[in-house]
Amino acid sequence: MMAYPYDDARIILALQIDHSRVAGYFAAHWGNRHFDRPEPYSSVVLAATEHDIGWWEWEMKPSTLNDKGFPLDYHDGSFKYLGQLRLDFYKNSVDRVLTRDPYSAMLMAMHGVALMNAGYGKYSYPPDRTGDPRVKAYVDHQEELRLKLLEQLRQSEQFKQHCSDEQIWTNYEYMEVFDQLAQFVCNRYPLNSKARKLGPTDSLNDVDVPTKHGQPAVKINIDTVGENKAVLRPYPFDIDPLPVSFAARLVPNRAYKDGEDFLGEFYRAERITVNHTLASA
Numbered sequence: 472m473m474a475y476p477y478d479d480a481r482i483i484l485a486l487q488i489d490h491s492r493v494a495g496y497f498a499a500h501w502g503n504r505h506f507d508r509p510e511p512y513s514s515v516v517l518a519a520t521e522h523d524i525g526w527w528e529w530e531m532k533p534s535t536l537n538d539k540g541f542p543l544d545y546h547d548g549s550f551k552y553l554g555q556l557r558l559d560f561y562k563n564s565v566d567r568v569l570t571r572d573p574y575s576a577m578l579m580a581m582h583g584v585a586l587m588n589a590g591y592g593k594y595s596y597p598p599d600r601t602g603d604p605r606v607k608a609y610v611d612h613q614e615e616l617r618l619k620l621l622e623q624l625r626q627s628e629q630f631k632q633h634c635s636d637e638q639i640w641t642n643y644e645y646m647e648v649f650d651q652l653a654q655f656v657c658n659r660y661p662l663n664s665k666a667r668k669l670g671p672t673d674s675l676n677d678v679d680v681p682t683k684h685g686q687p688a689v690k691i692n693i694d695t696v697g698e699n700k701a702v703l704r705p706y707p708f709d710i711d712p713l714p715v716s717f718a719a720r721l722v723p724n725r726a727y728k729d730g731e732d733f734l735g736e737f738y739r740a741e742r743i744t745v746n747h748t749l750a751s752a
Contacts, residue, residue, distance in 0.1 A: 472526070472533055473658045474544040476666060481721045484542060484740070485657045487526035489718050494653035495520025496715065497708075498645065506707040507683050509645050511574060511633045518568070518578035518642075519649040525564030529553060533737065534730030541726055542733060545658075546669040550600065558609040561586075565613070569620075574630050577620040577639075580613045582646045590647065596676060641681050644688070651675040652691075657717050661698035662747050680707070699747045706751035713749045718742065 473490065477483035498519035502508030509515035529535070537547045550557045561583040569576035585591055587606050589599040600606045621639065624630040633642075655671040656662070673695070679688035694702040700712075720740035727733040 472530055472543060472545060473654075474542040475659060476664075476724065477660055477721055480724055482542060482724045483660050483719050483721055483743075483745075484737070485717060485719045485745075486530045487523040487545065488530060490653050490657040491523035491526075492520060493657055493715060493717050494522060494649040497649045497652055500708045500710060500713055501645070501649075502709050503707065505682060505705055507681065508709075509642060510638070511630065514572050514574040514630075514633075515578065515642055515645060517572055518575040518582075519646060521564060521568050521575065522579055522582050522646060522650060523564075524567075525560035525562075528560040528563065529556060532734065534734055536727055536730060536733060539726060540728070542722065542737075550606075555605055558587075558605060562609065562613065565616070573620050573627075574624055574633065577617055577624065578642055578646055580617045580620070581643045582650065584610050584613050584617075585643070585647065594676065594678070644679050644681050647678050648675065648680050648691075651678055652693075655693060656701075656715060656747060656749075657745075660745065662701055663695035663698055701747070701749055702752060703749055704751075708749065711751050714746065715749060716744050716746045719745055 472487060473485040474482055495516055498509060498516040533543065535543050535552050537543050537552070543549070543552055565576050565580045565583065568579055586597055587600050587610055589595065589597065592599070601610055621634065625634045633639075651671040652675060655673075655675065658670050659667045673693045674690050675693070677690055680691050681688055689705060691707070692704045694704070696702055720737070720742050722733075722736040722740050727736075
């Protein structure tokens with residue numbers, strides 16, 4: 472859950488499951504003359520759309536508060552507060568998608584592992600947590616599943632043409648880009664707010680952004696030119712501008728006595744739709 476100031480009196484809550492839908496929307500619209508469309512298209516879009524769907528297991532009743540009694544923001548340290556549940560619901564989401572699309576499930580497994588091992592050692596944030604035995608067991612299990620699925624997919628008439636090492640890791644990079652960009656859009660209000668200190672930067676933490684086959688990756692810069700508009704350079708989407716929206720809710724900006732106190736406000740909260748625009752200029 473993303474929890475951050477809406478105004479002086481209220482906190483805006485954007486659920487991870489709704490952020491996940493935004494990532495899928497970005498995947499669905501990705502591609503123009505400068506950027507390849509992800510392939511296999513529906514599998515990559517599904518993986519992006521469902522990558523955080525496991526959070527539903529907690530977000531249906533988000534009773535855990537941070538140390539100050541405020542709603543738990545995902546950058547408060549979800550593993551610190553949720554422990555094994557945090558690992559289990561990522562594993563469970565992969566298992567659910569596996570029954571529908573094994574290629575999507577493989578990409579989701581890679582994303583979940585990357586959150587725990589510093590992006591397969593490529594990035595400094597999130598940090599490598601594999602020194603914790605619980606995390607190591609989770610990473611080992613998901614990596615074993617990934618390799619098993621990859622072997623099966625390479626024998627599949629539907630997916631084998633999309634299973635080169637190059638394409639698999641390109642699609643993993645897509646997952647990171649879609650997630651980072653969806654975080655940036657969903658974890659602050661207004662869009663040009665500077666209050667958020669953790670999370671994607673205006674360069675998406677310098678993640679590599681795939682472009683065209685055989686061409687080098689680039690970095691994307693985000694210029695928040697207004698409260699509800701950002702300019703992306705280079706611009707990766709198939710329509711320009713791209714409208715984007717997500718569901719959120721508003722709760723009082725205060726410390727809560729306990730989980731039940733917060734849940735009363737959470738379930739009664741005013742629902743809103745946040746609308747932004749991404750453009751090339």
